[in-house]
Amino acid sequence: AQRVTQPEKLLSVFKGAPVELKCNYSYSGSPELFWYVQYSRQRLQLLLRHISRESIKGFTADLNKGETSFHLKKPFAQEEDSAMYYCALSRMDSSYKLIFGSGTRLLVRP
Amino acid sequence: KAGVTQTPRYLIKTRGQQVTLSCSPISGHRSVSWYQQTPGQGLQFLFEYFSETQRNKGNFPGRFSGRQFSNSRSEMNVSTLELGDSALYLCASSSTGGSGELFFGEGSRLTVL
Numbered sequence: 596a597q598r599v600t601q602p603e604k605l606l607s608v609f610k611g612a613p614v615e616l617k618c619n620y621s622y623s624g625s626p627e628l629f630w631y632v633q634y635s636r637q638r639l640q641l642l643l644r645h646i647s648r649e650s651i652k653g654f655t656a657d658l659n660k661g662e663t664s665f666h667l668k669k670p671f672a673q674e675e676d677s678a679m680y681y682c683a684l685s686r687m688d689s690s691y692k693l694i695f696g697s698g699t700r701l702l703v704r705p
Numbered sequence: 706k707a708g709v710t711q712t713p714r715y716l717i718k719t720r721g722q723q724v725t726l727s728c729s730p731i732s733g734h735r736s737v738s739w740y741q742q743t744p745g746q747g748l749q750f751l752f753e754y755f756s757e758t759q760r761n762k763g764n765f766p767g768r769f770s771g772r773q774f775s776n777s778r779s780e781m782n783v784s785t786l787e788l789g790d791s792a793l794y795l796c797a798s799s800s801t802g803g804s805g806e807l808f809f810g811e812g813s814r815l816t817v818l
Contacts, residue, residue, distance in 0.1 A: 631807075638708070639795065639809040681748065691761045692738065693807065695748035 597622045599684050601696035608672050609704050616667040616699050618656075618682030626684045628658055628665040629693065633679040642667075642680070652676070672703045707732065709810035711796050717816045723784040726813045730777050730798030737779040738807065739771060742793040751794075754779055755801075783815075791817045 598621045608614055620626060630642040643651045645658040645665060656667045665682060682696040710729040718724050730737050739751040750763040754773035771781040777798075783790055793814050797807035 638811055639797075641806045644806070691736070691753040691755070692750040692763065693740075693748075694750065695740075697747045 597626075597684055597686070597694050599682050599694050599696035601680075601682055601699045603699045604697070605700045605702065607702045607704060610674055611671050614667075614669045614672045614676070614701065614703075616680050616682075616701065618665045618667065618696060620663050620665065620682075620684050622663075622684060622686070624686060626658075626686060628656070629683045629685070630654070630656055630665075630667050631681045631683055631695075633681070635678070639681070672701075674703045674705055677701055677703045709796055709798050709808055711794075711810035711813050713813060714811065715814045715816075717818060718786050719818050720786055720788060722786050723782060724786060724815060725780055725782045726794055726796075726815075728779045728781075728796030728798075728810060730779070730796075731808055734798035734800050734808070735777050736799045736801060737773055737777065738797045738799075739779070739781050740795045740797065741765075742795055742812070743791075748795070751781065786817045788817050791815060 600619045602617055628645040631639050632642040633639045654667055654669045656665050658665050679698050679700050681698045683693040685693050712727045736755045738753040741749045741751055751765055752762045752771050753760050757773045768784045773779045793812040795812045796810045799807050
């Protein structure tokens with residue numbers, strides 16, 4: 596069965612510190628991985644997806660198939676990065692659903 | 706472009722009642738998905754519709770059902786409500802579903818007493 600694990604419920608860092616939000620998945624096929632973010636009083640929205648291989652708001656994430664991980668990283672955290680982050684997996688055979696992790700709340704302190 | 710609109714935003718029901726939630730997708734989007742969000746189980750997939758056809762369904766009892774209309778608007782229904790159905794129900798639309806980006810609504814918060 597497919598599963599997404601985000602081991603940290605809360606990650607607290609100081610402004611300017613590096614951030615790494617962990618995400619591990621279990622799926623035997625070819626997955627597509629996403630990071631969604633929910634800022635305070637806003638809707639859940641896509642932050643980035645692994646196939647795009649792009650950096651959004653300074654965040655990057657690399658799919659490591661060997662370690663079945665898709666960790667989200669940012670070298671210098673900003674206060675506006677404080678939000679709830681969800682890692683999600685979709686099967687490449689287009690199963691038309693996302694499997695979400697339980698989420699990590701990132702708190703960036705001034 | 707208007708975002709995904711869900712109605713009602715909040716509602717309170719009692720056990721045994723039924724509820725219907727509505728979702729209007731972004732104009733031009735033909736795929737609508739529904740997710741249940743609870744503190745204990747997180748975000749769980751309910752079902753996905755594309756052009757009025759259900760393409761996938763999550764592991765929820767038959768009391769949870771949905772449909773999509775020709776204008777892509779979607780409704781989900783929960784019958785014989787149980788206390789455990791209290792949750793935030795999120796609707797998301799996309800142009801294709803599958804691995805496409807999902808655009809979420811603000812959700813309908815259901816409380817079952």
